[in-house]
């Protein structure tokens with residue numbers, strides 16, 4: 001457990017912050033929880049692909065707990081892919097970092113020691129080192145957080161860096177040739193059926209190397225599905241200041257997160273598996289009901305806050321939830337339109353779960369930037385909102401509020417197109433801000449959607465069936481047009 005840290009009085013004496021490192025671990029302020037085990041004794045049983053904030057606030061914390069329970073074989077070697085986020089900072093502090101939980105009480109901090117190494121992304125030598133770490137016979141588990149769009153591109157274009165799945169396939173080729181068993185590949189990315197998606201990508205990457213390898217992977221590989229949940233916003237300089245001045249730790253790569261954490265993993269491992277259940281992971285035979293509840297409630301709530309909040313002064317989730325218009329629309333959408341369509345989830349009382357989700361979205365200490373929740377809009381809309389919307393439309397169930405959310409997304413894209421036309425942003429800046437793989441094809445139709453939304457629906461992924469439902473198209477058209485008319489009136 002993390003220990004609560006008494007809030008320092010405003011104006012209290014400034015703390016001399018201790019630089020985080022193995023040499024200072026024993027002298028950190030007593031309120032900061034730290035590894036109870038010898039960090040240097042860890043064996044690297046896990047390789048993680050895509051060392052972002054979420055991995056460090058979630059999976060690494062469970063594995064850190066395991067190490068604390070005496071399971072020393074599950075140290076994590078991280079591999080950077082697109083970016084080497086915080087790699088130098090982490091290396092300079094012996095790969096230790098602080099996880100700060102921000103809830104209703106005082107912040108709680110814990111130093112995590114389970115990251116043993118962080119291999120960079122880059123050129124041929126880096127790729128070879130990454131593949132060697134994966135192929136290492138000690139590696140039993142490969143965890144993955146590379147974002148949902150990465151699963152649409154299993155193999156890289158010539159002359160570009162290998163994808164995560166190509167690295168895995170190259171390592172599996174080495175293991176196959178050496179007569180070793182494969183490792184388990186555990187996707188923790190937010191996408192439905194993330195296990196089968198990871199399997200498909202690795203098999204495709206393996207087939208490009210050798211069809212026999214692909215057959216071996218298909219036959220012997222293990223790709224459990226999982227549902228990993230813990231809201232982890234980007235760490236800001238204010239968070240670092242809080243840690244330094246209020247908690248007395250000088251950490252160049254901390255992560256902040258909420259107190260809530262859940263990890264539900266399909267029981268489908270190959271070789272040796274970490275005893276994840278001992279660390280609080282639910283290991284189940286079928287994760288799909290849990291994934292559906294989480295994505296259609298929490299993640300859809302995030303999508304709704306992000307896009308409905310885009311045309312308001314609110315910049316964070318807590319502010320948007322407190323806004324009577326946005327917050328109540330999101331609450332009603334989840335309670336009245338989404339929840340009734342969910343199937344029962346084993347061990348979960350849906351109204352209680354929804355109440356928790358809403359409380360998490362309201363958490364003022366997290367204050368998740370809405371800009372984060374507008375990234376990859378087309379992917380999030382398809383995975384989190386469309387499953388409920390399509391079911392509701394086809395069943396004749398209420399869906400007005402879900403439709404409003406789609407309209408707010410179209411409107412946000414229209415506004416983005418205007419900033420481009422008026423030279424207030426470059427296409428590179430928009431691509432960076434929205435990180436949407438479909439952006440180029442959506443901007444034009446979105447900018448004309450107030451006149452006719454159908455061309456937009458024709459190019460937006462996943463809307464094929466809804467585009468053929470006249471009642472839905474008419475309601476969406478009305479809402480999109482109203483939004484543009486309202487925006488023009490407000491501007492004049």
Ligand SMILES: NC(=O)c1ccc[n+]([C@@H]2O[C@H](COP(=O)([O-])OP(=O)(O)OC[C@H]3O[C@@H](n4cnc5c(N)ncnc54)[C@H](O)[C@@H]3O)[C@@H](O)[C@H]2O)c1
Pocket residue numbers: 050051052053054055080081082083084085145146147148149150163164188189190228229230231232233
């Ligand atoms: N942040 C959260 O609250 C949270 C919670 C649950 C699940 N997740 C999932 O975890 C994943 C990572 O989230 P994060 O918050 O750590 O984001 P992040 O931006 O901090 O990290 C994303 C990581 O993925 C890598 N990456 C991005 N695109 C890639 C690609 N095409 N190929 C390979 N690597 C790629 C980046 O380099 C980075 O290391 C996402 O899929 C997200 O859905 C996040």
Ligand SMILES: O=P(O)(O)OC[C@@H](O)[C@@H](O)[C@H](O)[C@H](O)CO
Pocket residue numbers: 148190228229230231232298299302303372373375376380
């Ligand atoms: O990460 P994405 O793009 O799938 O969705 C954004 C957020 O909804 C997501 O990161 C949540 O914070 C997370 O799923 C909470 O566990």
